[in-house]
Amino acid sequence: MKINVVKNVLAASEGQARANRKRLDDAGVVAVNLLSAPGSGKTTLLEHTIPALSPGLRCAVLVGDLQTTRDAERLGGLGAEVTQINTGRGCHLSPAEVARGLDGLDLSGLDLLFIENVGNMVCPAAFDLGEHFRAVLLSTPEGDDKVAKYPTLFQGADIILLTKTDLIEIVDFDVSRVREDLAKLNTKAPLVLLSSKTGHGMDEWLDWLRGRARGGVSEA
Numbered sequence: 424m425k426i427n428v429v430k431n432v433l434a435a436s437e438g439q440a441r442a443n444r445k446r447l448d449d450a451g452v453v454a455v456n457l458l459s460a461p462g463s464g465k466t467t468l469l470e471h472t473i474p475a476l477s478p479g480l481r482c483a484v485l486v487g488d489l490q491t492t493r494d495a496e497r498l499g500g501l502g503a504e505v506t507q508i509n510t511g512r513g514c515h516l517s518p519a520e521v522a523r524g525l526d527g528l529d530l531s532g533l534d535l536l537f538i539e540n541v542g543n544m545v546c547p548a549a550f551d552l553g554e555h556f557r558a559v560l561l562s563t564p565e566g567d568d569k570v571a572k573y574p575t576l577f578q579g580a581d582i583i584l585l586t587k588t589d590l591i592e593i594v595d596f597d598v599s600r601v602r603e604d605l606a607k608l609n610t611k612a613p614l615v616l617l618s619s620k621t622g623h624g625m626d627e628w629l630d631w632l633r634g635r636a637r638g639g640v641s642e643a
């Protein structure tokens with residue numbers, strides 16, 4: 424019986440994720456789920472990404488945190504609709520929470536939806552939210568050993584962003600170690616070296632997004 428309960432919960436979660444994706448598909452909205460540890464620069468990346476895509480691509484953000492509306496406030500002035508989802512004790516966003524977030528958005532006026540997941544390298548990777556693509560961030564201060572330590576997160580990525588590359592020398596980050604670990608886990612996702620501070624790598628990230636958005640100029 425216990426096993427059945429667990430199965431039902433997972434089936435409900437998968438069903439909700441499929442329903443979310445159908446809603447997005449019907450509206451022509453492409454959703455990108457951003458996953459990483461806390462402090463790797465998800466919100467900062469969005470602060471630089473959304474204005475750069477505007478006005479060609481109309482963006483919105485669902486941002487998950489346990490508490491506070493700080494990230495939504497940071498993203499509020501960029502011309503994108505932003506909804507903060509407080510998960511309370513929840514250490515990841517669930518497809519049901521995303522569904523409620525979608526309820527508050529005018530999907531017909533959108534091209535691209537960013538879902539900034541709760542900062543956590545473990546369980547967010549296990550939950551399909553109904554997104555089309557996953558962007559996984561790893562910042563240089565976190566260390567070059569993290570790909571091998573958190574394989575599930577990196578296996579499921581459609582693009583991997585190595586952020587805070589402006590600190591690469593300071594923290595002695597070895598990019599070749601990341602490349603070697605990724606070669607064993609995920610060879611399809613591009614690895615983009617990026618600094619939101621200097622702008623290095625931003626063009627590559629923006630081109631990738633434009634290529635995936637339905638209103639985008641090219642299919643990469």
Ligand code: MG
Nearest residue numbers: 465466494539
């Ligand atoms: Mg954030």
Ligand code: ZN
Nearest residue numbers: 514515546547
């Ligand atoms: Zn969790």
